Amino acid sequence: DIQMTQSPSTLSASVGDSVTITCRASQTIIDWLAWYQHKPGKAPKLLIYKASSLQSGVPSRFSGSGSGTEFTLTISSLQPDDFATYYCQQYHRPSRTFGQGTKLEIK
Amino acid sequence: EVQLVQSGAEVKKPGESLKISCKASGYSFSDYWIGWVRQMPGKGLEWMGSFYPGDSETRYSPSFQGQVTLSADKSTSTAHLQWSSLKASDTAIYYCARRGDSTRVNEYWGQGTLVTVSS
Numbered sequence: 001d002i003q004m005t006q007s008p009s010t011l012s013a014s015v016g017d018s019v020t021i022t023c024r025a026s027q028t029i030i031d032w033l034a035w036y037q038h039k040p041g042k043a044p045k046l047l048i049y050k051a052s053s054l055q056s057g058v059p060s061r062f063s064g065s066g067s068g069t070e071f072t073l074t075i076s077s078l079q080p081d082d083f084a085t086y087y088c089q090q091y092h093r094p095s096r097t098f099g100q101g102t103k104l105e106i107k
Numbered sequence: 108e109v110q111l112v113q114s115g116a117e118v119k120k121p122g123e124s125l126k127i128s129c130k131a132s133g134y135s136f137s138d139y140w141i142g143w144v145r146q147m148p149g150k151g152l153e154w155m156g157s158f159y160p161g162d163s164e165t166r167y168s169p170s171f172q173g174q175v176t177l178s179a180d181k182s183t184s185t186a187h188l189q190w191s192s193l194k195a196s197d198t199a200i201y202y203c204a205r206r207g208d209s210t211r212v213n214e215y216w217g218q219g220t221l222v223t224v225s226s
Contacts, residue, residue, distance in 0.1 A: 001169055034212040036152075043202060043216035044144075044152065055210065087152050091212050094157075094166045096142070101151040 002026050002090050006099035012107040018076040021102045023088035025069045032092035035064055035073045038101075039084045047086075048073065075104075109133040111141075111203050111217035118223045119193050126189035127220045129203030136184035137161040139205050142213055143177065143188050147199040155201075158186060193224045 003026035013019050023033065031051035036044040046055045048064035051071055061076045075082055083106050088099040114128040129141060143155040156167035158177040165177050179186045186203055200219045207214030 034210075036213075038152065043218060044204075044213070046207075046210065046212060046214050049207075049210040049212050053210075055214070085151075089152075089154070089212065095168050096154045096157075097168075098144075098152045098154055 001095050002029060002093055002097055004088055004090055004097050004099040006086075006088055006102050008102060009100065010103045010105060012105045013078055014107045015078055015080060017078050017107075018074065019078065019104065021073045021086055021088075021104075023066075023071045023073070023099050025071075025090055025092075028068045029090040029092035031067045032090060033064075033066070033071050034089045034091060035062075036087045036089065037082075037084045038087060044087065078104075080106075109205065109215045111205060111215055113201075113203060113217035113220045116221040116223070118225070120226055121193055121195055121224055123193050123224075124189070124191050125193055125222065126187050127201060127222065129186040129188075129217050131184045131186065131205070134205075136179075137181055141177075141179065141186040142204045142206075143175075143186075144202040144204060144213075145171075145199045146202070146219075147196075155188070160186070193222075195224050195226075197222060198224045 005024045033051045035048040038044040052064045085101045085103045110132045112130045137160045140157045142157040145153045155171045160179040176189045203217040204213035205215045
């Protein structure tokens with residue numbers, strides 16, 4: 001299985017800040033990486049696919065980059081609705097592993 | 108409109124069996140893999156496996172191989188996740204999901220089914 005490691009596990013920030021979450025794969029996944037936002041009691045929401053493609057309807061303050069084994073999700077100008085847990089997921093191999101998640105908290 | 112509607116919350120005892128469902132609508136059910144994702148209390152998302160209704164091909168995460176069974180009923184456009192003998196550690200929220208045509212990743216999600224296993 002490909003292991004996905006996210007950092008940090010928790011991130012504290014204020015409305016208006018810009019934050020970056022990192023996801024590392026244990027082997028190359030080319031650019032087959034997605035990012036999701038997850039809030040309690042709701043289904044995960046797709047934000048980014050193929051490492052840097054913005055899902056339809058997702059605000060442009062979300063952006064993704066990277067290739068190979070290192071990827072980042074950047075959220076610029078944080079809004080109150082952005083405080084949630086974020087997960088990366090590789091889909092290069094059939095066993096589509098998630099990172100362990102990054103909880104974005106209000107400072 | 109693609110919709111995935113999951114069955115309701117379940118409370119079971121250890122050792123009991125359970126089958127939960129994910130009813131799909133708005134697309135050709137046989138043509139898309141349905142994936143299942145677990146979230147244990149206070150923990151992250153875990154990919155469990157996927158099922159292709161068209162030919163019943165199944166892929167399991169190594170962590171879930173032998174622990175659960177994925178299946179589907181094409182006549183009712185419903186995917187299933189089942190356990191033959193539940194454990195307390197199966198307590199979790201379970202989500203079904205389907206990929207998008209252009210994104211190729213889990214774009215459509217069910218609302219989740221809470222399974223509680225307690226004596």
